[in-house]
Amino acid sequence: MRLILLSALTCAATGALAQGQLNIYNWGNYTSPELIEKFEAETGIDVTITDYDSNDTALAKVEAGGHGFDIVVPTHSVLPVWIEKGLLQKPGIPQMENYGNIAERWRTIEWDPGREWSVPWLWGTTGVAVNTAVYDGDINTSAIWLDPPEALAGKVNVVPEMEDVINLALLYVGSKPCTSDREKLRAARDVLAAAKPHWMSMDYGMTEKLGNGDVPASVNWNGSTFRARAQNSDVAYGYPKEGYVVWMDNAALLADARNVEEAKAFLNFIMDPENAAMISSFARYANGIEGSEQYLPEDMRTAPEIVVPEELRDAGVFSLACPDEINEFYTAIWTELQK
Structure with missing residues (x-):
C-alpha cells in the first residue's frame, strides 16, 4: 500500500510539473535549443527564454520588478550584488540530486561558498578576437584595442561590458582589477580615452560580425570567438599577455x-x-x-579558444566584485567613456 501511495504521489508531482511554465532570463545566444527541447520533453514544462546583453541590463530589469522571470544567469563578479539586494532565493542546491557533479574547483568558490545560491552555467575568458587576414602580427596583447596597429586603426570593436573593459585596461597599465590605487585608475581611464577615437564601435553580438568579416578585431569572449572561427578560419583568439579576464556565469x-x-x-x-x-x-x-567532457565534441577538447597556451595561463585573472567605493570609480570612468 505504501508503494502504491508513493507512486501516486510521484505521478501527481510529475503531473503538476507537466502543467508548469519556466521563464529564463539569460545572455543572448547563450541557451542551447537542444537542451531546452530535452528538458521540456522530460518534464512537460514549457520554457520561455528572454535575452539580455549585459549584467547591468539584467540587474536593472529585475530590480524594476514585474518582469515575470524565474531564473537569471549573472556573472560571478556581480552575483554578490544580486544576493545583497535580496533579488535571489536559496533553491537548496546542495540537497539536489546532481549537486555532487559540480567540479570541486567550482563548488568551493568565494562568491558563493558551498553553492547555496547558484549553479554553474559556463565559464570562459575575455580577450581579443582578430581577423588574421587583416592583421598578422601579435594578437596576444590588449594593444590590439588600446593602441591599435595601423592595420586595425578605426576597425576595432569593444564589447560594452564595463567590468571586462576596465579590468583589461587596468591589467594593461600594470595594475589589477578592483585596485584602490587612484593613479592606476587614472592611467586606465586615460588609456581608454586615448584609444576610443581608434575604435569603430562599442557593440555586442560579435559572433556573426567577426565571422562574416564585418568587424576585423574586437574585445571579445572566447566562446563567441570560437563560434566566429567556425564561420571564418581567419578569426583567431588572443590572450593578452598583460592580463586577461577569467569569469563564470x-x-x-x-x-x-x-x-x-x-x-x-x-x-x-x-x-x-x-x-x-x-x-x-x-x-x-x-x-x-565533472564528467561532461566525455559528451563534448572533439573540437572543443583542443580548440585554442578553450585550451590556454601554457605560457599565458598565469596571465588570467579571476576578479571578484569590487567594493562600493571602487565601483564608483569604475562607473565614473565608464560614464566618461560613453560620452
Whole structure:
C-alpha cells in the first residue's frame, strides 16, 4: 500500500510539473535549443527564454520588478550584488540530486561558498578576437584595442561590458582589477580615452560580425570567438599577455520567481554532465560540471579558444566584485567613456 501511495504521489508531482511554465532570463545566444527541447520533453514544462546583453541590463530589469522571470544567469563578479539586494532565493542546491557533479574547483568558490545560491552555467575568458587576414602580427596583447596597429586603426570593436573593459585596461597599465590605487585608475581611464577615437564601435553580438568579416578585431569572449572561427578560419583568439579576464556565469533562482519548483527542476537538470555538455557544445564555453567532457565534441577538447597556451595561463585573472567605493570609480570612468 505504501508503494502504491508513493507512486501516486510521484505521478501527481510529475503531473503538476507537466502543467508548469519556466521563464529564463539569460545572455543572448547563450541557451542551447537542444537542451531546452530535452528538458521540456522530460518534464512537460514549457520554457520561455528572454535575452539580455549585459549584467547591468539584467540587474536593472529585475530590480524594476514585474518582469515575470524565474531564473537569471549573472556573472560571478556581480552575483554578490544580486544576493545583497535580496533579488535571489536559496533553491537548496546542495540537497539536489546532481549537486555532487559540480567540479570541486567550482563548488568551493568565494562568491558563493558551498553553492547555496547558484549553479554553474559556463565559464570562459575575455580577450581579443582578430581577423588574421587583416592583421598578422601579435594578437596576444590588449594593444590590439588600446593602441591599435595601423592595420586595425578605426576597425576595432569593444564589447560594452564595463567590468571586462576596465579590468583589461587596468591589467594593461600594470595594475589589477578592483585596485584602490587612484593613479592606476587614472592611467586606465586615460588609456581608454586615448584609444576610443581608434575604435569603430562599442557593440555586442560579435559572433556573426567577426565571422562574416564585418568587424576585423574586437574585445571579445572566447566562446563567441570560437563560434566566429567556425564561420571564418581567419578569426583567431588572443590572450593578452598583460592580463586577461577569467569569469563564470551562474544560474540562480529569483526571489520573486512564480515557478519555483520548475526552476529547481531546471537547476538540477543542468548539473547533469550530459546536459551541461549541451550548454557548452552550443555556446562553445567550458562548464563547471565533472564528467561532461566525455559528451563534448572533439573540437572543443583542443580548440585554442578553450585550451590556454601554457605560457599565458598565469596571465588570467579571476576578479571578484569590487567594493562600493571602487565601483564608483569604475562607473565614473565608464560614464566618461560613453560620452
